[in-house]
Amino acid sequence: MENFILYEEIGKGSKTVVYKGRRKGTINFVAILCTDKCKRPEITNWVRLTHEIKHKNIVTFHEWYETSNHLWLVVELCTGGSLELVIAQDEHLPEDVVREFGIDLVTGLHHIHKLGILFCDLSPGKILLEGPGTLKYSNFSLAKAEGENLEEFFALVASEEGGGDGENIQRRCMRSRVKGSPIYTAPEVIKGMDFSIASDLWSLGCLLYEMFSGRPPFFSESFSDLVEQILYQELLPPTPKDSTLPEASPEFVNLLDGLLQKDPQKRLTWAGILQHSFWKEAFTRKDRDSSILVPFFQVKNSYLSQQDMESRMKELIYTDADLIVTPIIDNPKIMKQPPIxxxxxxxxxxxxxxxxxxxxxxxxxxxxxxxxxxxxxxxxxxxxxxxxxxxxxxxxxxxxxxxxxxxxxxxxxxxxxxxxxxxxxxxxxxxxxxxxxxxxxxxxxxxxxxxxxxxxxxxxxxxxxxxxxxxx
Incomplete structure (x- = not known):
């Protein structure tokens, strides 16, 4: 970690703190996650699944380190916050914005599935925004390869850390650790089936629904009520919180109906999603170097003078906090000093x-x-x-x-x-x-x-x- 300078805290989770960082001798800014060693299975899983992935809609992994008390994960810095924060701030998004964000979500998830990986815990908090507004999948802690038993992998990593004692107890403990948010979990997974491409697509439908309406398609403070809704309640069309705004288009409603089918056999597949009319032919051009369908983006017709461009670049590159050099060694943010x-x-x-x-x-x-x-x-x-x-x-x-x-x-x-x-x-x-x-x-x-x-x-x-x- 001596190769990095640590700046301000930009996020916090369960036993994890995220800092803005910079590689020494460069202007390459990164996100640095400081995590308790008790989360070794999750971090190890994240690293093994993403260390070779390079995609514009997936947060890039750089390096990871271990110190006496923590694991450190160095990944791509996304300065726009999370999709969860955007929804909380705006309460709901216009359908055109949902479409633009949805193209990023579909493109990234399609690539993840093509690699044989299931995300398994798709939620707005795990989708980050790059400065220009590109959505990126982050936090692959609970993702897994198709057909893999994640409990066994977590137990294996934990047993190696603890010397192999109490393996059966560890496996029982891991059962609760590999479960994600029930709000975005597909009905068949709640019933006990394993995660699949279809269950990820259900979660994708939940995200699109929540972006437009400001709330998930099924929600309750009571876990039993939530399960009841997901399994049996009929899906209501999404409506924005502001009644003066336009209702969802028929194309959008049809897409959500296809993604949020309770029977996974009746749920939309990738072929139906990519060809759906809601995307307005965004996925109809085949990439020259691949057989998969990828979105085609048209450059927006806007003009910026050279002076405006330079000013905008300076705003993106420099912040006041960047000039405050905070070394990792003896930093009170990560190393508690005894009081004088x-x-x-x-x-x-x-x-x-x-x-x-x-x-x-x-x-x-x-x-x-x-x-x-x-x-x-x-x-x-x-x-x-x-x-x-x-x-x-x-x-x-x-x-x-x-x-x-x-x-x-x-x-x-x-x-x-x-x-x-x-x-x-x-x-x-x-x-x-x-x-x-x-x-x-x-x-x-x-x-x-x-x-x-x-x-x-x-x-x-x-x-x-x-x-x-x-x-x-």
């Missing part, structure tokens, strides 16, 4: 909080600063004096991360004294803590005047580092 503590009884000065320090009167601030400098400048070298000085530096660390306090301290007589301690303190613990205080001040200050001895601080940091390397 100090003993108030050993402090021998008022233990003001950062918020209290901001509002101190001028003479009170002056007295506080004098007490800090006096205790820090002591020349006593006994154990008690060194412990008191370390305790004081720990206290300063707790207040130096406040920007206004840091700004006042870095422009006071404290910084020259800290520099002196960094240069002359005989104890390495003292020097390390002094360096930490200076680093916090520099990191959080909102103003740096010209008379602040920055170059001297940097020189002493380098000198201390070199001395430490020589000693070790």
């Amino acid at each position: 503590r100090f003993d108030m009884k050993m402090l021998h000065l008022p233990a003001y909080t950062a918020e209290k320090l901001i509002f101190l009167k001028e003479h009170d601030w002056h007295d506080f600063l004098q007490q800090v400098c006096s205790q820090l400048d002591t020349t006593e070298k006994n154990t008690a004096a060194l412990r008191a000085k370390l305790n004081l530096l720990c206290y300063l660390c707790t207040v130096a991360n406040h920007k206004e306090v840091a700004t006042k301290l870095i422009h006071s007589q404290l910084l020259p004294l800290l520099i002196q301690q960094l240069r002359a303190a005989p104890n390495w613990d003292i020097r390390a803590k002094v360096a930490r205080v200076i680093g916090l001040l520099a990191s959080h200050t909102i103003e740096l005047q010209e008379n602040v001895p920055v170059s001297e601080v940097i020189f002493l940091f380098l000198l201390s580092y070199c001395e430490r390397r020589i000693v070790n």
Whole structure:
């Protein structure tokens, strides 16, 4: 993972956090998933099924790593969020947009099925949007090859991790882990049949229905009621939440009726889907290099000046967060640091909080600063004096991360004294803590005047580092 820079958190799931990242030395931005090792079967399954897939409607896998506590998955970055988020924000989508998004969904799922893979857990949350609006299938954790027993695969991966103990127990536990969302599950799967191409197509119909109406075709807070609806309730035509909007076209209703047939034998097959009139001949051109049907996209008739194009590219490439370099090592987002503590009884000065320090009167601030400098400048070298000085530096660390306090301290007589301690303190613990205080001040200050001895601080940091390397 040392090849990547970590930026802000962009998503979170069950025992998984997703960060925006960048490969060092490039402007190639990626999504980096940090997952607990308890999800090794799911991540292993995702990697083995997608590591060789290159398709415009499937999120590209790049690399994966293992550290002491986590598994790290590096995949293509999609900046448009998920289809679930789009539906939640817009509540429903116009039929023309449903058609455009549907073409992406059909193209991607057809390719997945052609590779002999069943997605098995198709839901809006697993469909991501690329910046320009292209939909991409993501999260193949519960996907599998046709005819494969996913429970056995999960149990095998888990048993290898745990040394092979309790294999029967693991298989029983895996049974619940390989089940997806029941809202988008086909009737035959609920009855106990295995996943199939037909069950994936049912889920596809559920997504198209939900995009148009803003809600799934069957929904209930009660699991038993939901199962009852999926198995026996008649499908109602989709209607947008806004009654003023146009109703679904006959072609769209017919497509949904074909996809959401409760009997998988009567459900639309790929041949019927690709040739359906709802797509307006989007799938009628055969690709030159393949026998499968693929959509033909016409370039939209729009004109952008060179200046507009450059501005748009800059907006897509750069964000403010990109300039904040956050290394993976010692990053508090992924590695919890122990809190800095100090003993108030050993402090021998008022233990003001950062918020209290901001509002101190001028003479009170002056007295506080004098007490800090006096205790820090002591020349006593006994154990008690060194412990008191370390305790004081720990206290300063707790207040130096406040920007206004840091700004006042870095422009006071404290910084020259800290520099002196960094240069002359005989104890390495003292020097390390002094360096930490200076680093916090520099990191959080909102103003740096010209008379602040920055170059001297940097020189002493380098000198201390070199001395430490020589000693070790």
